[in-house]
Amino acid sequence: MSADDPIITIAGATATGKTDLALNLAEHLGGEIINTDSMQFYRGMDIGTAKLPVSSRRGIPHHLIDILDVREDANVQNFQLRAREAIAAIRARGRRPILVGGSGLYARAATDRMEFPGTDPQIRARIESEVEADRWGRHRHLQDLDPAAAAKITPNDSRRIVRALEVIELTGRPFSAQLPDYQAIEPTLHLGLRVERQSLHEKIAERVATMWEHGWVDEVRALLDRGLAEGKTASRAIGYAQIQRHLAGELDRDRAQEDTIIRTRQFARRQDTWFRRDPRIVWIDGTAGDHDANASRALKADTDAIFPES
CATH class of the missing domain: 3.40.50.300 (P-loop containing nucleotide triphosphate hydrolases)
Structure with a gap:
């Protein structure tokens, strides 16, 4: 080869x-x-x-x-x-x-x-609990922060909602900016x-x-x-x-x-x-x-x- x-x-x-x-x-x-x-x-x-x-x-x-x-x-x-x-x-x-x-x-x-931003266990745990309590509300919040990311992540995709919000909080940049x-x-x-x-x-x-x-x-x-x-x-x-x-x-x-x-x-x-x-x-x-x-x-x-x- x-x-x-x-x-x-x-x-x-x-x-x-x-x-x-x-x-x-x-x-x-x-x-x-x-x-x-x-x-x-x-x-x-x-x-x-x-x-x-x-x-x-x-x-x-x-x-x-x-x-x-x-x-x-x-x-x-x-x-x-x-x-x-x-x-x-x-x-x-x-x-x-x-x-x-x-x-x-x-x-x-x-x-x-x-490239993948790091993670913060405390931030992730907090966001996970917020998404678990109000998945649709957290998706609307993501839409306010990063409409491009929210358009690609369904309200049922809890894991990606959590990750998007975590990255935004950690980096101060839109999650969509990290996408390939x-x-x-x-x-x-x-x-x-x-x-x-x-x-x-x-x-x-x-x-x-x-x-x-x-x-x-x-x-x-x-x-x-x-x-x-x-x-x-x-x-x-x-x-x-x-x-x-x-x-x-x-x-x-x-x-x-x-x-x-x-x-x-x-x-x-x-x-x-x-x-x-x-x-x-x-x-x-x-x-x-x-x-x-x-x-x-x-x-x-x-x-x-x-x-x-x-």
């Missing part, structure tokens, strides 16, 4: 087939995979995050999976450092870095020019997988049902013994939060599954909105499942054919 060969990122909503495409590209290009799904950072959160078992990784090295305990908070600044170290190490081995995951900010942090402007640190090819909405909704419902059948509830029970409820990030993950309520007797099985499906669909829409703002992404239709041929055609103008002639 040439040092000039671009990094590849694979983005898209949950359940669009990113994992399979990443594996196929890695096999054909001599690549290694870097995870950019923030929930797959957590050890033991396997079923509910659709984490690929080691036995199914085709011998391809995967990086930045199982790097956090469920009590720890995911931190994009720390991830940026570790992801760039992984990219450099993969390149030093003469292999291709392939980043895959649905956490848009983390993927951008790895490849784009982005799509400038990569080195050549990068951005692929995006899209699936027709109705088909995606069906895939999500099937996936949730399968995860429950494969022991998701038992996984959550085990994680609660390891402190899941104490983690501010992991405990709120879609599905994990609903199963905790199910185990506490607040939701029956059907309601917990349905709520998980609804929240996952909403999350998929947010992911799609985030990624579609990026003009660099080459979108591939994943509905037919022929990711390899579609990816090869999409990238032919930018690089040699990805897959060898048969």
Whole structure:
């Protein structure tokens, strides 16, 4: 592999087939995979995050999976450092870095020019309590302080509201001024997988049902013994939060599954909105499942054919 060969990122909503495409590209290009799904950072959160078992990784090295305990908070600044170290190490081995995951900010942090202001635990704790008490009111306050940021953050996205208000208080500058402007640190090819909405909704419902059948509830029970409820990030993950309520007797099985499906669909829409703002992404239709041929055609103008002639 040439040092000039671009990094590849694979983005898209949950359940669009990113994992399979990443594996196929890695096999054909001599690549290694870097995870950019923030929930797959957590050890033991396997079923509910659709984490690929080691036995199914085709011998391809995967990086930045199982790097956090469920009590720890995911931190994009720390991830940026570790992801760039992984990219450099993969390149030093003469292999291709392939980043895959649905956490848009983390993927951008790895490849784009982005700086992250620090954090203040006391300020963050205060703002978190304010947002928890009046999320809509705090969003209106953000709109007064930084209309551009408020336009990109929905009132339901408590975490980003908290972070935006924290950054404004810490820096005295608008949060929108910290947002990236799509400038990569080195050549990068951005692929995006899209699936027709109705088909995606069906895939999500099937996936949730399968995860429950494969022991998701038992996984959550085990994680609660390891402190899941104490983690501010992991405990709120879609599905994990609903199963905790199910185990506490607040939701029956059907309601917990349905709520998980609804929240996952909403999350998929947010992911799609985030990624579609990026003009660099080459979108591939994943509905037919022929990711390899579609990816090869999409990238032919930018690089040699990805897959060898048969």
